[in-house]
Amino acid sequence: MILVTGGTGVLGAAVVRRLLDDGVPVRVLSRRAQRSESLPEQVEWAVGDLATGAGLPEALDGVTAVVHCASDSRHWKSDVAAARRLTDAARAAGSPHLVYVSIVGVDRVPYGYYRAKLEVERLLEASGLPWTVLRATQFHDLVLVVTQWLARLPVVLVPAGVRTQPVDVAEVADRLADLARHAPAGRVRDLGGPEALTAADAVRALLRATGHRRPVVSVPLPGKTMRAVRRGGLLAPGRRAGGSFADFLRHAPLDDRRYGAARR
Numbered sequence: 001m002i003l004v005t006g007g008t009g010v011l012g013a014a015v016v017r018r019l020l021d022d023g024v025p026v027r028v029l030s031r032r033a034q035r036s037e038s039l040p041e042q043v044e045w046a047v048g049d050l051a052t053g054a055g056l057p058e059a060l061d062g063v064t065a066v067v068h069c070a071s072d073s074r075h076w077k078s079d080v081a082a083a084r085r086l087t088d089a090a091r092a093a094g095s096p097h098l099v100y101v102s103i104v105g106v107d108r109v110p111y112g113y114y115r116a117k118l119e120v121e122r123l124l125e126a127s128g129l130p131w132t133v134l135r136a137t138q139f140h141d142l143v144l145v146v147t148q149w150l151a152r153l154p155v156v157l158v159p160a161g162v163r164t165q166p167v168d169v170a171e172v173a174d175r176l177a178d179l180a181r182h183a184p185a186g187r188v189r190d191l192g193g194p195e196a197l198t199a200a201d202a203v204r205a206l207l208r209a210t211g212h213r214r215p216v217v218s219v220p221l222p223g224k225t226m227r228a229v230r231r232g233g234l235l236a237p238g239r240r241a242g243g244s245f246a247d248f249l250r251h252a253p254l255d256d257r258r259y260g261a262a263r264r
Contacts, residue, residue, distance in 0.1 A: 001025045002180050003063045003096075005050065005086070006070030010141055011101065013038055014173035015067050015180075024181065029059050029070070050082035053089060060093035065180040068100045076113040083120040087127040095129050099180045101172065102135045104165075104190050108233040110224045121187070130184035136172045137165040137192035137236050140248040147206045150199070151214060158199035160218035161230035166202075167193035168242035175241075192236030195244055202245060209249040 002019055006012035007028030019026045020042055027044040048055025050070055060066070068086060071079055083100075090096055106118040124131040143166045150156055175191055197205075200216050207214055 001027055001044075001063050003027045003029060003046070003059055003066045005029045005066065005068050007043070008038065009069060010139065011169055011173060011176075012067075012069035014169050015069060015176050016040075016043060018170075018173050018177040019180070022177065022181070024177075027059065027063065029055075050085055051078060053085040056085065056089035057093060060089055060096065063093065063096045065097040065099060066090060067176050067180050068098060069176075071117075073113050076116040079116045080119050080123065083123050087123065087129055090129055091127070097130045097132065097180065097184050098124060098127075099132045099134070099176055100124055101176060102133055104135045104137045104192060104236045105228075105233040106135065108231075109228040132179050132185045133187045134172070134175060134179060135187075135190045135236070136175075137167050137190075137234060139169045139172070140166045140193070140245055140252075141169060142166075143197075143202055143245060144206070144249070144252060147199075147202045151203055151206055151212075154214065156203050156214045156216045157219050158203055158216060159226065159229075160199075160220045162199045162226070163196045163229070163232060163235060164199075164202070165192040165196045165235050165240075166245050166248075167191060168248065171242040190236040192240055193242055193244070194240050196235055197245060205246050205249060206254075209246070209252075210254055 002024055004012050004016050004026060007016050008030060016026050016028060016039055020040055027046050028039065029046050029048050031049045046055065046059035048059040090098060100120065102117045102121055103114060106114040121133050124133060143164060150158055172191060179185065179188065200218050203216050
């Protein structure tokens with residue numbers, strides 16, 4: 001039995017489906033007893049709360065591995081406390097293999113959410129549990145949200161020199177599911193998409209996909225975070241997988257109303 005935290009999220013749900021496809025029994029940790037319509041009926045449901053620790057002993061009972069996908073970028077300070085509760089409960093439950101998904105660049109980009117992810121990595125390393133950490137680049141889905149927001153205006157302003165290497169969430173889910181079924185591996189090779197895109201590249205790809213035109217202007221932004229990103233802090237030189245952002249856009253549900261005209 002493998003427990004997935006954050007199993008109703010974009011990544012967590014993809015991990016759940018991949019494990020079930022491989023015939024692996026899956027339990028999902030949720031704060032609410034209500035089942036999610038996005039998850040198959042075969043999923044076992046466990047009610048628990050990483051914010052308080054309630055229900056964690058029961059959720060971890062009989063579990064051989066945990067894929068920890070639960071995270072909150074808006075309240076990132078709580079991620080470290082949640083991970084500490086999870087590791088404490090896991091030790092008491094027999095020390096299952098804990099697989100954690102982190103982000104490429106957490107040790108290079110001075111951003112609060114990234115610092116919290118790095119602290120969780122260090123917490124796992126010192127926990128005494130068998131552990132594996134996979135760092136992945138930003139998902140296509142996130143890049144789409146950001147580019148849609150940027151492309152709302154008649155003249156699109158984008159941060160100059162910012163490069164990302166977006167990856168398909170299914171590729172990350174496949175890798176996590178595979179890691180959870182095997183022996184602990186420590187920190188494994190980073191996973192990123194097949195290409196590095198500037199912010200301007202991503203916006204232009206979105207505009208092409210929706211059949212629109214906008215002037216795109218790159219604007220330099222100050223600060224340590226932006227400098228680190230411009231140096232390639234978000235890029236994964238290691239394993240590359242999946243399709244490009246343009247490939248993703250061909251199948252993504254795009255709301256043309258954001259850009260003022262129907263797609264041609």
